[in-house]
Amino acid sequence: MEPLNAYFLAIGFIVIVMQQGIHTEECLFEKLEDKDSMFCRGNLKVIYPELGDVGCTYIPKCNLYRKRISKEWISPRVQYQQADGNKKYVLIMVDPDAPSRADPKYRFWRHWTIVDINGGDLKNGNLKGHVLSDYRRPTPPSQSGYHRYQFLLYEQPADQAITLSPEESASTGSWKVEKFVERFQLGTPVASTQFVTKDYRD
Incomplete structure (x- = not known):
């Protein structure tokens, strides 16, 4: 026995x-490679449950991670340890591949916009700024291939009140990020990162 x-x-x-x-x-x-990896600079961290920092990576299909990032999880923690506690910051999240990377006629799709983020809060990954666009989960259409989800962090000019125009507020698609940046003189991002995923059913 x-x-x-x-x-x-x-x-x-x-x-x-x-x-x-x-x-x-x-x-x-x-990990992302070539031009996609070059987008990631400044050590900006985007942290989701279980996955940790997803900066410069493909979201894996295992453990239903692609489904959970699209259907379950709320906004990630965003952390920038080099933030200056005496400054404010602007965070933008966009999809440049709408409806697909091969035909991005609706770029940029706005997924999240926060202004007046205190540098001290940003160092701790605690975004308490003024939300111009609520967080929208990454939901790439089925059969549209991989989409990049980009995070751009800017220093906010002192005493600058930043808002979306009525036209921008009316639609999240085909957002002219460059014009928004120019309008408020945000300059070059102090840090940026991105992750890549696709529809969980594909």
């Missing part, structure tokens, strides 16, 4: 090891 128990224990251990091996292989976090 004892050899039989030992046999089943050994088989069970092998199955567990195999399952763990498969799980690890499926859950590899692939």
Whole structure:
């Protein structure tokens, strides 16, 4: 009887090891390369539950991560440890690949816009600024391929009141980010990052 128990224990251990091996292989976090990786600079962190910092990575399909980022999770924590506590910041999240990277006729799709972010809060990943556009989860259309979700962080000019125009507020698609940046003299982003994902059913 004892050899039989030992046999089943050994088989069970092998199955567990195999399952763990498969799980690890499926859950590899692939880093972005080439031009996509060059977009990530300044060590801006975008942190989702379970995934941690997703900056400069593909969201893996395992553990329903693509579905959860599109259907369940609320806005991520965004952290910039180099933030100046005496300054305010502007955070923009956009999808430049709407409706697809091959035909981005609706770029940029606005997913989140926050202004008046205190630098001290930003260092801690606690965004308490004024929300111009509520957070919209990444929901790339089925069969549209991979989409980039970009985060741009700007220093906000002192005493600058930043708002969306009525036209901008009316639609989140085809947003002219460059004109918005120019209108409020935001300059070059102090940091930027992005992650890439696609429809969880694909």
